[in-house]
Amino acid sequence: MGSTNSTLSKIPNVEELMQETGFTPAHIVRLYDRFEALDKEKTGHLRPQDFGAINRLAMNPIGDRIIGAFFSPGQETVDFHSFVRILAHFRPADKKRPKDPSMPEPVNSRTSKLKFAFQLYDQDKDGKISRAELLQVLRSMLEMQVTEEQLESIADRTIQEADLDKDDAISFEEFRKSLEKVNIDHKMSIRFLR
Amino acid sequence: MNHTPGFKILSQSSEMLTLFGSHFLYVSRTLSLVSLCSPTVVELNHSLTSVIPESALLIIIGWILGGIIYGADKMQTFTLTPTVFFFYLLPQVILDAGYFMPNKLFFSNMGAILVYAVIGTCWNAATVGLGLWGCWLGGAMGDIDIGLLQFLLFGSLIAAVDPVAVIAVFEEVHVNEVLFIMVFGESLLNDGVTVVLFNVFDAFVSLGGAEIDAVEIIKGIISFFVVAFGGSLVGIIFALLISLLTRCTKNIQIIEPGFIFILGYLSYLTAEMLSLSAILSIVFCGICCQKYINANMDERSVTTVRYVMKVLANGSETIIFVFLGISAIDPAVWVWNTGFILLTLLFIFVFRFIGVFLLTWILNKYRLVPLEFIDQVVMSYGGLRGAVAYGLVAMLDENKFKEKNLMVSTTLIVVYFTVMLQGITMKPLVTWLKVKRAAVTELTLAEKIQNRTFDHMLVAIEDISGQIGHNYMRDKWHNFEERWLCWFLMKPSARKSRDYIFNIFHQLNLKDAMSYVKEGERRGSLAFVRNETKADVDFNKKFRASFSEIMPDIMADNMGPDHVPLSSILQDIVPSVCLDMHEQDLTMRESEDFNAHHLLQQHLYRGRKQHRHRYSRSHLETNRDENEVQEIFQRTMRSRLESFKSAKMGVAPAKKIQTKHQKKDKPQKMPNGNSSDKSKNHPYGDKGTCSLLFTSLLGHQPPVVCIIIQSHSKAISRICLILENRLD
Numbered sequence: 001m002g003s004t005n006s007t008l009s010k011i012p013n014v015e016e017l018m019q020e021t022g023f024t025p026a027h028i029v030r031l032y033d034r035f036e037a038l039d040k041e042k043t044g045h046l047r048p049q050d051f052g053a054i055n056r057l058a059m060n061p062i063g064d065r066i067i068g069a070f071f072s073p074g075q076e077t078v079d080f081h082s083f084v085r086i087l088a089h090f091r092p093a094d095k096k097r098p099k100d101p102s103m104p105e106p107v108n109s110r111t112s113k114l115k116f117a118f119q120l121y122d123q124d125k126d127g128k129i130s131r132a133e134l135l136q137v138l139r140s141m142l143e144m145q146v147t148e149e150q151l152e153s154i155a156d157r158t159i160q161e162a163d164l165d166k167d168d169a170i171s172f173e174e175f176r177k178s179l180e181k182v183n184i185d186h187k188m189s190i191r192f193l194r
Numbered sequence: 195m196n197h198t199p200g201f202k203i204l205s206q207s208s209e210m211l212t213l214f215g216s217h218f219l220y221v222s223r224t225l226s227l228v229s230l231c232s233p234t235v236v237e238l239n240h241s242l243t244s245v246i247p248e249s250a251l252l253i254i255i256g257w258i259l260g261g262i263i264y265g266a267d268k269m270q271t272f273t274l275t276p277t278v279f280f281f282y283l284l285p286q287v288i289l290d291a292g293y294f295m296p297n298k299l300f301f302s303n304m305g306a307i308l309v310y311a312v313i314g315t316c317w318n319a320a321t322v323g324l325g326l327w328g329c330w331l332g333g334a335m336g337d338i339d340i341g342l343l344q345f346l347l348f349g350s351l352i353a354a355v356d357p358v359a360v361i362a363v364f365e366e367v368h369v370n371e372v373l374f375i376m377v378f379g380e381s382l383l384n385d386g387v388t389v390v391l392f393n394v395f396d397a398f399v400s401l402g403g404a405e406i407d408a409v410e411i412i413k414g415i416i417s418f419f420v421v422a423f424g425g426s427l428v429g430i431i432f433a434l435l436i437s438l439l440t441r442c443t444k445n446i447q448i449i450e451p452g453f454i455f456i457l458g459y460l461s462y463l464t465a466e467m468l469s470l471s472a473i474l475s476i477v478f479c480g481i482c483c484q485k486y487i488n489a490n491m492d493e494r495s496v497t498t499v500r501y502v503m504k505v506l507a508n509g510s511e512t513i514i515f516v517f518l519g520i521s522a523i524d525p526a527v528w529v530w531n532t533g534f535i536l537l538t539l540l541f542i543f544v545f546r547f548i549g550v551f552l553l554t555w556i557l558n559k560y561r562l563v564p565l566e567f568i569d570q571v572v573m574s575y576g577g578l579r580g581a582v583a584y585g586l587v588a589m590l591d592e593n594k595f596k597e598k599n600l601m602v603s604t605t606l607i608v609v610y611f612t613v614m615l616q617g618i619t620m621k622p623l624v625t626w627l628k629v630k631r632a633a634v635t636e637l638t639l640a641e642k643i644q645n646r647t648f649d650h651m652l653v654a655i656e657d658i659s660g661q662i663g664h665n666y667m668r669d670k671w672h673n674f675e676e677r678w679l680c681w682f683l684m685k686p687s688a689r690k691s692r693d694y695i696f697n698i699f700h701q702l703n704l705k706d707a708m709s710y711v712k713e714g715e716r717r718g719s720l721a722f723v724r725n726e727t728k729a730d731v732d733f734n735k736k737f738r739a740s741f742s743e744i745m746p747d748i749m750a751d752n753m754g755p756d757h758v759p760l761s762s763i764l765q766d767i768v769p770s771v772c773l774d775m776h777e778q779d780l781t782m783r784e785s786e787d788f789n790a791h792h793l794l795q796q797h798l799y800r801g802r803k804q805h806r807h808r809y810s811r812s813h814l815e816t817n818r819d820e821n822e823v824q825e826i827f828q829r830t831m832r833s834r835l836e837s838f839k840s841a842k843m844g845v846a847p848a849k850k851i852q853t854k855h856q857k858k859d860k861p862q863k864m865p866n867g868n869s870s871d872k873s874k875n876h877p878y879g880d881k882g883t884c885s886l887l888f889t890s891l892l893g894h895q896p897p898v899v900c901i902i903i904q905s906h907s908k909a910i911s912r913i914c915l916i917l918e919n920r921l922d
Contacts, residue, residue, distance in 0.1 A: 031659065034659055034660040037660065038660075051658065052834075054657050054658060056653075056657045057654060057657055057658070058826075058827055058830045058831065059823050059826050059827055059830075060650055060653060060654045060657070060826065060830075061650055061799050061826050061829070061830075062647065062650050062651065062654065063650075063654050063830060064830060064833065064834070066651060066654040066655065066658070067658075070658075087655065087658075087659050090652070090655050117644070117647065117648070117651070120647070120651070137643075137647070138643070140829065141643070141646060141647065141650070141798055141799055142793075142794075142797045142798055142799070143797040143798075143799065143822070143825060144825055144829075145797060146793060146797050150793055153790060154639065154790045154793060154794065157639055157790045158639045158640050158643065161638050161639055161640055162638075162640045178638065178640040178641070178644075179640070179641065179644060181641070182641055182644065182645070187645065187648040187652075188648055188651070188652070190652055190655060190656055190659075
């Protein structure tokens, strides 16, 4: 598929990107090809329409939220670096990495993954999942036959289970605690193909 | 012109029928026998069949029946003769397997499947044959009149994994897709190898040991390629024939299903006639034609084909297993040689494990998603032998093979062992292996919801990053197929409606039209629909009341029941609210808890199928997934439209779009999202949403979209019109 090096040289700051995200050159090339395939107008940036062209996302209940997660607040476009950075959250965690407290948290660690998931819920970015936000997510993930009252009761129960400081909202710490038994690395990783 | 292919096929099929007619009496007796068995099996308690696979039960029934017949006739009048098996019973099963094969999964794992089928079967055959020969030389089997070549022949026929048995056992056990397709694909494709090995060794035995030299061996290897590829080619040619035929049968739809079966069977017979691999032929015929005939044929024909296929395959499978049981009750056949039988069992079991692990170890170096240890264990354990082995062994010539009866007995015992013992223990094994790794605790609500969110998230990320499917070869094939094959093989009308999203849109419209009519009839006439002011209130839907306010202009252009506006996408029937549950909740916390869990269990959308058993003998996939997909699609489109609409309403509409157009200096057709939009709450901004909405609806057809955006006030209604035209 062409020489890896020629494609890599087209991307600025590739070394830094690889260091930060932990992707191998082959991964980066793959992702770059995908980025270019999505970027039909060849502007070097992705817009929401480009994501919208992926038909299957329309069939995903939280597809639109995921698309939104790629765009930082206020930004209209995604460049390749941000694209890769977001996708790097889904890399399987490196098992052999030594725990170095001075280095910043790697992008695909358990905490970072959980933060990403948290942000999907917390649309207004106030650091807490309020009841309304939870209701929104639940509404999109449950079939239309579920009534509003049922939805509210589920949301109430969920908050009750997770909310430890009784402020009727779920903070990141409470979120993390409620999921401590779940194997996040397994549930939030995909194998990036070479 | 449309009739000449029909006539040719009719004449060919009439030849077949005369052949069939001579066996008719025989077959009818067997069918009546079996028709006694099938209802009993079906009525059996489901809990029994979940423990013991149906195939095992059928064999037991066969034993009982065989005993009755033997007792009555003092000899076995019914046995599974190779002719009946290979010509009347096996083709339906294999055609069914090919027609319902999940193509994408099959072809993406094709490399691994081929490795297991070809190299794995050769390995099995060689090791079993040589192992038995070594033990014979060592004297473990006593004194039998047999030689190396005969051992190798026996090895080759007992080595093949059997598709019928695999389906029968794996149907109850829901393993993940990849694992299933590996075993199943292997069982189908190894026929090429088995046929070649069998014929080659048969010829060698006839020649005698002295005549074999390098030339013969090379001839054998070449014949493998010829048989395998020739068989597949025959199948593909027939698939093309079937697809072309269905393309031309617009006016005589009633005979379409008949053609499928006749031509499928013809492909089998043709390959058999040319001494090529018949199973490969019919498998590839089914695999290659399924897409085109499903698109070309009328829906009723498609349903007919699917059901008849299942009926025939079920019937054949039942008959095969019952016969396998009956054939055992024949003392003339039984020769017992402890060493031979036990060693065979041991060797096929052990060498299968070794073979699978070895090959998987090699494959995992090249595979993108490696096969795990547990999968390998299940794959080795799932190497079941079945009726094909029995059919082959029954075909042996007694004069050349003095020990034919011994081989027959051994084969029967091997088949019983694998189908019954391994079949019964397969499910417990699978559950036990999995349970060992996962913790068994009750999930909290938060975990349940979150798990499902993760599923959806992963699916979305996979789609975005194009992980699965973004493959150079696959893209090339896809493009080739779109351009040439579909043009050649599909009806023009079928081609147009192939766009998946389009299909869903069309179905949504149909559904809404139906609901309009129903509602109209309920109210006495359809006149109410024409009354705009009432239309948005009468449908008492959730989420919809708010919409009727923001979209008055949509209703304004409502032109009657046949004109289905875009808003109809947003409406669907919601059953009336059951408030009783709410009252109960106030009183009992436990019931509330339980209800919440139950609700989640029932109503959470499932992620895209990742670990779901796709192939089943008795269950045709119902459309639950399609309902879910439609709902999700509706919702997504609605929310995108909503954000578009509310963004449009929020700012002075006319000015906004005008300025956007003026800002554009490049003569671009598609509205660009480059504008600085203040839409914080909406991830897309209004224009983005609109073009997003339409890009996804129409595929990639920007010119249509741009014309629409230019005049916003009647924008939505114009969209409807244009989309309406496209639907015709």
